[in-house]
Amino acid sequence: xxxxxxxxxxxxxxxxxxxxxxxxxxxxxxxxxxxxxxxxxxxxxxxxxxxxxxxxxxxxxxxxxxxxxxxxxxxxxxxxxxxxxxxxxxxxxxxxxxxxxxxxxxxxxxxxxxxxxxxxxxxxxxxxxxxxxxxxxxxxxxxxxxxxxxxxxxxxxxxxxxxxxxxxxxxxxxxxxxxxxxxxxxxxxxxxxxxxxxxxxxxxxxxxxxxxxxxxxxxxxxxxxxxxxxxxxxxxxxxxxxx
Amino acid sequence: xxxxxxxxxxxxxxxxxxxxxxxxxxxxxxxxxxxxxxxxxxxxxxxxxxxxxxxxxxxxxxxxxxxxxxxxxxxxxxxxxxxxxxxxxxxxxxxxxxxxxxxxxxxxxxxxxxxxxxxxxxxxxxxxxxxxxxxxxxxxxxxxxxxxxxxxxxxxxxxxxxxxxxxxxxxxxxxxxxxxxxxxxxxxxxxxxxxxxxxxxxxxxxxxxxxxxxxxxxxxxxxxxxxxxxxxxxxxxxxxxxxxxxxxxxxxxxxxxxxxxxxxxxxxxxxxxxxxxxxxxxxxxxxxxxxxxxxxxxxxxxxxxxxxxxxxxxxxxxxxxxxxxxxxxxxxxxxxxxxxxxxxxxxxxxxxxxx
Numbered sequence: 001x002x003x004x005x006x007x008x009x010x011x012x013x014x015x016x017x018x019x020x021x022x023x024x025x026x027x028x029x030x031x032x033x034x035x036x037x038x039x040x041x042x043x044x045x046x047x048x049x050x051x052x053x054x055x056x057x058x059x060x061x062x063x064x065x066x067x068x069x070x071x072x073x074x075x076x077x078x079x080x081x082x083x084x085x086x087x088x089x090x091x092x093x094x095x096x097x098x099x100x101x102x103x104x105x106x107x108x109x110x111x112x113x114x115x116x117x118x119x120x121x122x123x124x125x126x127x128x129x130x131x132x133x134x135x136x137x138x139x140x141x142x143x144x145x146x147x148x149x150x151x152x153x154x155x156x157x158x159x160x161x162x163x164x165x166x167x168x169x170x171x172x173x174x175x176x177x178x179x180x181x182x183x184x185x186x187x188x189x190x191x192x193x194x195x196x197x198x199x200x201x202x203x204x205x206x207x208x209x210x211x212x213x214x215x216x217x218x219x220x221x222x223x224x225x226x227x228x229x230x231x232x233x234x235x236x237x238x239x240x241x242x243x
Numbered sequence: 244x245x246x247x248x249x250x251x252x253x254x255x256x257x258x259x260x261x262x263x264x265x266x267x268x269x270x271x272x273x274x275x276x277x278x279x280x281x282x283x284x285x286x287x288x289x290x291x292x293x294x295x296x297x298x299x300x301x302x303x304x305x306x307x308x309x310x311x312x313x314x315x316x317x318x319x320x321x322x323x324x325x326x327x328x329x330x331x332x333x334x335x336x337x338x339x340x341x342x343x344x345x346x347x348x349x350x351x352x353x354x355x356x357x358x359x360x361x362x363x364x365x366x367x368x369x370x371x372x373x374x375x376x377x378x379x380x381x382x383x384x385x386x387x388x389x390x391x392x393x394x395x396x397x398x399x400x401x402x403x404x405x406x407x408x409x410x411x412x413x414x415x416x417x418x419x420x421x422x423x424x425x426x427x428x429x430x431x432x433x434x435x436x437x438x439x440x441x442x443x444x445x446x447x448x449x450x451x452x453x454x455x456x457x458x459x460x461x462x463x464x465x466x467x468x469x470x471x472x473x474x475x476x477x478x479x480x481x482x483x484x485x486x487x488x489x490x491x492x493x494x495x496x497x498x499x500x501x502x503x504x505x506x507x508x509x510x511x512x513x514x515x516x517x518x519x520x521x522x523x524x525x526x527x528x529x530x531x532x533x534x535x536x537x538x539x540x541x542x543x544x545x546x547x548x549x550x551x552x553x554x555x556x557x558x559x560x561x562x563x564x565x566x567x568x569x570x571x572x573x574x575x576x577x578x579x580x581x582x583x584x585x586x587x588x589x590x591x592x593x594x595x596x597x598x
Contacts, residue, residue, distance in 0.1 A: 046280060047439075051483070051560075054536075054538070055535060059535065076540060079538065079540050080538035099539045099541070100539055100541075103541035113412060115541060116541050117411065117415075118415050165542075185422060185423075187418070187443070187444035188443060188464065188467075189440060190463070190479060191480065191519070191520040191562065192520075207542065
């Protein structure tokens with residue numbers, strides 16, 4: 001099951017890091033336990049091996065039809081492995097849910113900024129305007145207009161806006177709902193790029209296709225209101241529209 | 244300001260060769276990242292430049308000077324380490340002043356005060372100047388460590404994984420800050436790391452180090468899109484580039500039971516290299532695979548799938564849109580972006596397009 005038959009007669013010291021960890025998992029499995037508890041089992045391995053072992057651990061869990069509790073500080077492991085994630089912080093449970101829910105509907109600011117890379121953009125904003133159309137003001141007179149329905153429940157209270165880099169919209173030219181600004185940093189990561197833009201007092205990070213812009217270029221920025229999150233500035237709790 | 248040159252550096256520790264005939268040129272004012280795994284020789288290279296390690300053979304130049312015989316103190320370089328080397332009992336100001344109060348360098352009090360203020364402003368730690376170091380967060384401590392390096396205004400900064408001990412959020416913001424710092428100081432930065440994201444996001448040029456040898460030097464785009472061999476190809480990108488053995492014939496990749504178009508020409512056995520974002524799941528496409536696992540990373544999904552290919556079964560990683568719906572053990576069809584496929588020699592791993 002673990003692909004270690006050919007090592008059975010070898011000394012552990014003659015094994016690679018990944019194979020050693022496979023043997024360690026094997027030691028736990030031979031007892032046929034009712035539940036498997038794992039404490040950062042692949043944290044010490046290098047990046048490539050970690051990616052490979054992630055999928056193996058998940059398949060093992062499924063093949064054995066077992067109950068597994070896996071502890072990690074690595075949000076990618078949590079997102080990749082879990083049926084459900086429990087996010088802990090300071091001894092307190094912050095949120096329990098499937099990866100998709102933790103990512104898309106975080107219960108509070110801590111959870112929002114714990115999962116996802118780069119981390120979710122968070123900035124203090126003021127919601128100006130009423131039911132029809134509103135502006136998310138970022139300070140220094142700069143703001144992004146959104147349809148009032150998205151933020152009508154928020155006006156007149158101190159809030160933070162949370163927006164993931166993939167929900168920040170960058171364009172080369174003006175369009176409705178976009179504001180002119182300039183890029184202040186570009187991180188070329190190969191498969192995509194992370195671009196920083198200034199908006200009022202905030203710096204927003206956006207995820208774009210490779211080669212979309214260069215540093216210092218004029219761009220127009222907006223955000224996808226469907227994927228905007230709002231948090232109470234004091235408690236950090238997510239503020240949702242009531243349906 | 245100075246450029247760094249290494250000529251034919253060899254360094255052995257006992258039976259282990261740490262550096263083998265290392266030639267390296269870091270241009271004046273460049274942000275150069277040495278990327279390598281644990282044990283590749285990154286730290287040794289840095290220590291040789293700093294004068295903390297004497298090579299068995301080879302020369303070190305800083306600017307126009309052969310500094311091979313110079314001591315560390317004479318070399319005018321600053322070293323920033325992963326472990327902050329700060330005096331916990333001193334204030335931030337005390338720590339920043341310390342390097343300026345050494346007996347070799349004679350700075351006047353106003354000069355010291357001015358340099359500390361300037362460094363603190365650059366790193367945005369002015370409000371922390373009178374705080375004890377032991378009361379700072381990890382990110383603040385690392386900023387003070389960098390501050391200790393910049394007050395001396397050296398022409399060369401050597402940084403050994405300075406972000407590795409920090410949490411993800413802080414690493415992201417310090418990456419941006421270091422790049423800004425480099426732009427404002429216009430000094431030469433040599434940064435070593437095992438983290439490909441740090442290398443890609445900050446470097447003007449990356450040098451990929453493998454077992455003490457420099458395998459390739461290039462811009463992040465060179466390293467990502469035009470790797471010299473499979474080792475370099477798999478040292479950047481996450482998940483790493485997929486490698487599939489097959490045959491190149493008539494502009495097609497023959498992979499056992501199916502064929503996919505490629506941009507390359509020739510007729511020979513080839514290892515095809517395809518990055519996860521260049522694999523495409525689509526009904527009716529030629530490739531067939533069984534889904535092994537799906538990793539939901541929020542912004543995208545990583546689909547892990549098994550393919551029967553000529554060279555044996557291959558496990559491929561594909562990056563697909565977050566909204567993609569597939570299930571474990573499902574059979575799927577896939578293709579790829581033909582113009583993005585690389586071809587490598589199956590024996591040597593060399594990129595055939597660059598050979």
